[in-house]
Amino acid sequence: MLQPVLPLASLPDFNNDVAGLIHGYLFTPASLPQRLNAREAAQLSQQQLPESTFIWLHINLNHARAERWVQDHFGVDHDFFDEIHSASPRTRLAQQNDALLAVLNDVTFSKEERSTQNATLWMWCCPRVVVTARFRPVGMIERMHQQMNELKFAEPDAMLLWLLGEQEAQLEQVVRRSSQAVDAIEERLLSAAIKTNRRELGQLRRMLLRVQRLLAPEPAALFRLLNRPPKWLKREPLGELRIFTEEFSVALNDLASLMERIRLLQEEIAARLMEQSNRTLFLLTVITVLALPINIVAGFFGMNVGGIPLANNPHGFLLLVLVVLAFTLVAGWLAFRRPRD
Incomplete structure (x- = not known):
């Protein structure tokens, strides 16, 4: 049985703002999630929690x-914070000592600007405590918080x-949204807005490469976890x-196909x-x-020398025009004639 949460002395570490606690919940099988403040969470960390009961911070x-508050009261590994400060936001799921380490990314796609904004979420998961940490607000956490009573997580892995x-x-x-944008660009490919299409395709390709780097899980760490999971992780x-x-x-294969399609469109536009x-250069030639x-x-x-022909001929200008016109027609015929096969 859980002991009732008793009021503790007003210490700085037990203040939500000082401890950096945004959300704190106690999950029990028989009731709805119970909201915790920093003081209550620190007291529960000193008790032996029953089966299928865990704290989320x-x-x-x-x-x-x-960081210091979580390490002092909940026994979070130092490696977890080393991972946070390693500046590697790529999605990762791996075993860390006897816990699970997850690095997740929340991506917001702007269809108008053809860009994305991401916020990284670090998660440390063990049978009795789940800690999630972030620098910037994470949309998926806020959506989960709004549905907390309906979700009713029975285990930390859920x-x-x-x-x-x-x-x-x-x-x-x-x-899906990037594919729709590429469809629109492909329909405009025959129009005169080639330079605009080329710029938008370049932005989409760079954005998809960034999304692939952020959201695609590291395969090596994921396969190691699936082959050698923690002992407390169940089969389901x-x-x-x-x-x-x-x-x-499947999603990454679709992403790779879309990037290949963008590359082909870029090659078509470049061609x-x-x-x-080439046509402009030919016309100038x-x-x-x-x-x-x-x-x-x-x-x-135009040479200022003596002996210039037709200088005294009254029809000299007309004769020169006819000569120039004849040479021009010959040069035009040579330039525009079709080569024989």
């Missing part, structure tokens, strides 16, 4: 004493699986983790731009060839 890492499902749904949403969560692995693989450049006879004749007759 969501902390703000921007508070200076949040919370982890729910968050993984949210991340997988975000990945599918990014792929392992089966669901394998299902999530397959779903992530069209090259063709336009033809104009230069057509202007060559008149430049040569004007150069010869």
Whole structure:
């Protein structure tokens, strides 16, 4: 039986703001989740919690004493905070001593700006305590908090699986919206807005590469976890983790196909731009060839020397125009004639 939470002395560590505690809950099988403040959570950490009962703490890492408070009262590994300070936001799920370490990312996709904003969530999960930590607000945590009474997590791994499902749904949403944007660009490909299409495709490709780096789980760590899970992790969560692995693989394959499609569209646009450049260069070459006879004749007759022909002929100008026109027609015929096969 859990002992009733007794009032403790007003110490700085037991203040929610000082401890950096955003959300704190006690999950028990027979009742709804019970909200905890920092004082109550610290007292429960000193008690032996019954089976299927655990504490969830969501902390703000921007508070200076949040790490020390969690380590002192809940026995969180130092490796967990080393992982946070390693500046590696890529999604990861691995075993850390006798606990589970999860690095998740919450991605917000902006269809208008063709960009994403992400917030990283670090999660430390053991049979009696679950700690989630963040620097920036994480949307999936707020959605989970709003549905807390309906979700009724029976085990800590159920919370982890729910968050993984949210991340997988975000990945599918990014792929679906990006595919719609690529469809629109592909329809405009025949229009005159090639440069705009090229810029948007480049932004989409860079954004998808970033999403793939953030949301795709590290396969090596995930396979190690599936092959050598912690002893307290039951068979059913392992089966669901394998299902999530397959779903992530399908979403990542769709993402890879979409990136390949974008690459082909970029190559098509580059080929069209090259063709336009070649046509412009050909037109400039033809104009230069057509202007060559008149430049040569004007150069010869513009010399300030004696003996210039037709100088005293009243029809000299007309004769020169006819000569230049004849040479221009010949040069035009040579430039525009079709080569024989």
